[in-house]
Amino acid sequence: MRPALEPGDWLLLDPTVQAWPRRGSIVIVREPVSELLVVKRVAARPGDKVHWLGAPTRLDVDQAWLVGDDTARSIDSRTYGPVEQHRLVGRAWFRYGPIRRFGRL
Amino acid sequence: MSRLTEFLAPKTVVRAHCDVPCGIYDPAGAVTAARTVARMVELIGQIEPGSTALADRNKFVRCVTVKEQHAELVKHEVQIIWSDYFKPEHLAANPDLHTKVWNLLKLAGKNKQSIDVEAAAQLEASVKEFAEIFWSTKK
Numbered sequence: 001m002r003p004a005l006e007p008g009d010w011l012l013l014d015p016t017v018q019a020w021p022r023r024g025s026i027v028i029v030r031e032p033v034s035e036l037l038v039v040k041r042v043a044a045r046p047g048d049k050v051h052w053l054g055a056p057t058r059l060d061v062d063q064a065w066l067v068g069d070d071t072a073r074s075i076d077s078r079t080y081g082p083v084e085q086h087r088l089v090g091r092a093w094f095r096y097g098p099i100r101r102f103g104r105l
Numbered sequence: 106m107s108r109l110t111e112f113l114a115p116k117t118v119v120r121a122h123c124d125v126p127c128g129i130y131d132p133a134g135a136v137t138a139a140r141t142v143a144r145m146v147e148l149i150g151q152i153e154p155g156s157t158a159l160a161d162r163n164k165f166v167r168c169v170t171v172k173e174q175h176a177e178l179v180k181h182e183v184q185i186i187w188s189d190y191f192k193p194e195h196l197a198a199n200p201d202l203h204t205k206v207w208n209l210l211k212l213a214g215k216n217k218q219s220i221d222v223e224a225a226a227q228l229e230a231s232v233k234e235f236a237e238i239f240w241s242t243k244k
Contacts, residue, residue, distance in 0.1 A: 001121040010115050028119050037119040051193070068121060078192045097113070 001026070001039055001069045004105070010097030011039075011105070013090035020045050020064040021091045026105055028089040029066065032080045039092060040066035040076050052081055062086070130190045132236035135182035138175040139232040142216050143225040145172035150222065169220075176216045179228065183209060183235060195242045202238060209235060 004026065005011075013028055021027065023042050031038045044050050044065035049058050059065060063082035068074025077083060094104055145168045152161050187206045196202055209231040215224050 005121060007121070010113070011119075037117065039119045039121050054193075070121070074121070075189075078194075079189065 001041070001074075004041075004069050005039065005095075006101070008098070009095050009101065011092045012094040012096060013092045015090040017088065017091045020085060020088065026092040027064075027066065028092060029083055029087045030089060032083060032087065037089065040068050040074075043067040043077070050077075050082070052077075057082075060084075064088075130186055130239070132182065132186060132232070132239045135179050135186075135232050136236050138178040138182060139229045141175040142172050142179065142213075143222075143229050145169070145175070146216075146220055146222055146225040149220050172220075173217050176213045176228075179213045179232060180210050183213075183232070186235075186239060190239070191242070195238075198242070199238050205231070205235065205238075 017027075020042055023045060025042045026039060027042055028037055028039050030036070042064050044059055046059050046061045046063055048065065049056050050065045051057070059082055062085040064085070065077045066083050067076045067078065092105055095101055149165060149168045149172075152165055156162075183206060187202075191202065199205075209228070212224065212228045212231055215221070216228050
């Protein structure tokens with residue numbers, strides 16, 4: 001997620017989010033396949049059109065398209081496809097460490 | 106102070122790049138396995154034709170077993186990189202990737218079915234080419 005996030009950043013997340021936050025938001029999700037907690041950016045929301053498996057696809061009511069900022073290295077929706085809402089853990093909104101990078105995301 | 110830091114520090118770690126640490130994908134395993142298949146075919150060819158000596162029979166069975174296992178390993182290693190690593194933009198740069206992988210996997214199967222120097226050489230070459238495609242995406 002460079003340059004927005006750096007390894008070792010301390011983040012606060014809002015776990016009360018009920019739906020996919022707006023495009024550009026940084027979210028924590030339980031990743032499909034690996035089931036690990038990962039941080040990605042919402043690139044497209046329910047109802048949006050994305051290109052998946054060689055064809056334009058419309059995202060379902062509970063789906064989002066997540067992409068990492070470091071696109072060359074990130075494993076994200078381009079690999080595992082749309083992510084369903086039950087995988088959403090929270091929205092990262094604030095960085096409280098390191099102190100020199102303190103502030104809203 | 107360190108106690109305060111410890112108190113404030115997050116308790117949960119999230120990852121940004123990958124399901125496994127970056128750079129863990131490596132076609133080297135497939136290249137070695139394909140080389141092993143070719144070497145086994147070579148060793149089998151060195152056994153005296155028609156020999157019933159126990160040592161030769163033992164060597165034959167061992168070589169066939171290893172050939173079988175490593176041809177399977179080629180398939181496994183290549184399939185993981187193919188399905189988990191490659192992304193649409195890699196495919197755009199290598200439009201015949203799917204066909205190449207398909208042929209490679211069939212070639213691995215052929216090497217299990219037969220003792221064929223030519224097929225083993227083809228498998229080695231195909232895996233080498235697959236590895237080159239992989240590394241070209243890292244540039």
